[in-house]
Amino acid sequence: MYDFAVIADKWRQFGSGDSNTLMAGDLNDDGIIDMFDFALLGRDWLLAGNCLRTDTNNDKTVNTKDLAEISNMWLETNWLHGMQ
Numbered sequence: 001m002y003d004f005a006v007i008a009d010k011w012r013q014f015g016s017g018d019s020n021t022l023m024a025g026d027l028n029d030d031g032i033i034d035m036f037d038f039a040l041l042g043r044d045w046l047l048a049g050n051c052l053r054t055d056t057n058n059d060k061t062v063n064t065k066d067l068a069e070i071s072n073m074w075l076e077t078n079w080l081h082g083m084q
Contacts, residue, residue: 023078024056025070031081033073041070 022029027037044054044062056066 023073025073027054032077033070037070041066
């Protein structure tokens, strides 16, 4: 569980619009793009529709374009990493 006081403090430090706040490829919102995000992408592979969390480029299909986007961000982190 997150300590919301810590998150609020980080939010103030980094701002809500900062590119380090959220990452499209961080599908499980743990602050790092890793094998758990790839597992979620695999679960939804070739699904089509609106509002798919794993459709990182918003083309309404989970496909190789999403895989490429996550691959390009492999092991990138943001301020959420390590807060659990």
